[in-house]
Amino acid sequence: MKLDYDWKNADLPIGALDSGLGGLSVLREMRRLLPHENLIFAGDCGKAPWGDRTDAWITARTEKIVRFLASRKIxxxxVACNTATAAAVDTLRQELPFPIIGIEPAVKPAVALSRDGIVGVLATTRTIHSPRLQSLIRRFAGNDRVILMACPGLMDRxxxxxxxxxxxxxxxxxxxGPLLEQGIDTLVLGCTHYPFLADEIRRAAGEGIAIIDPSPAVARFLKKRLEENSLLSDRSDEGRVEFWCTGRADVHTRVLRRLWPGExxxxxxxxxxPELLRD
Structure with a gap:
């Protein structure tokens, strides 16, 4: 994938993508930490969920959306999607020169926080079975137990x-419930959709369970990478945000307005x- 512009320009926007609307939880943290940056979000709502797709399909689809974002000169x-990070982020980093930040279930901080050494992870089926997550567990769990729970249907809610x-x-x-029965004291939200269900997840888990959302850490790492590349905007005014989606834009606008302030x-x-109309 070749770029036809100079990406080393601090005035350019930051792109973010997800298989649907869940990436808005990451975008929200980006906005909070980097209020002067222009942001462009692209959600593949018309093809969501991606959890039952092959890695090859996910990678190809992600690359199409990235080509659109690159056409906006980011x-x-x-990559505000655990599924897309697991399948495609390594390929994207080989193809593109600008900073690319993915998101992964927060196994390392969860293990560090756990009192009893029993951590639960809620994620999509695709993420649960990804080699990337298994690698995180091998690297950071040590003697702690990490119990994985695939959650079909939760993203759709x-x-x-x-x-x-x-x-x-x-x-x-x-x-x-089954995670609580196995004694977890820490619960990882392993899908960017799940922070929007955090109130109900906390209600089900109880106040004694620590719940970890990796979105703030992603925003902090993004800021660090921008600083390293001298790409932080020096504007003093509030940055603009663009929202794009496949599928019914009117329908997804109604959900967007429940998740994001303003008109x-x-x-x-x-x-x-149009290439997104083709699988």
């Missing part, structure tokens, strides 16, 4: 804007970048 990229229904609560309880709207990504 200076850095945040967020995509539908269904954060607090009885059905959502029952689904969360069905995943958190925001999704732009139709597959119309702006």
């Amino acid at each position: 200076k850095a990229l945040v 967020v995509e539908a804007g269904d954060f607090h229904s009885e059905e959502t609560r029952r689904l969360i309880e069905s995943y958190v 925001v709207a999704m732009k139709p990504l597959d119309q702006a970048w």
Whole structure:
């Protein structure tokens, strides 16, 4: 993938992508830490979830979305999706010169925080079975137990804007309950969609369980990489944010407005970048 512009320009925006709307939890932390940066978010809502796709499909799809973001002349990229990070981030780093930040389940900080050495991880099925997560556990768990829980359907609740229904609560309880029975004292949110369900997850887990969202750490690492490359914006005004999605932009705008303040709207990504209409 070749760039037709000079990415070493601090005035350029930062791109972020996800398989759906979950990456907005990362974008929220980026906005909080870097309020003067311009941000462009692209969510593949029309093809979500990606959890039942092959690594090859996920990588190809991610590359298409990155080509769109690169056409907007970005200076850095945040892959705000555990599934896409596991499948595609190494390939992207080989192809592109600007800083690329991925997201992974926060196994290392969870192990450090755990009192009893029993950590639970909520994630998509694809992330649970990824070699990347297994590598994290081997490197950082030591003698601690890391119990993995695949959560089919949880991402879909967020995509539908269904954060607090009885059905959502029952689904969360069905995943958190077995982890509690095995004695966890720390719970990792291993999908960027899950922070939007944090209130219900905390309700199911109870106040004694530490819950770790890796999004703030991703934002901090992004800032560090921008500083290292002299790419931090020196603007004093508030940065702009663009939101793009595949699928029904009007439908996803309604969910977006529940997740992001202000009069925001999704732009139709597959119309702006027709290659996304093809798998």
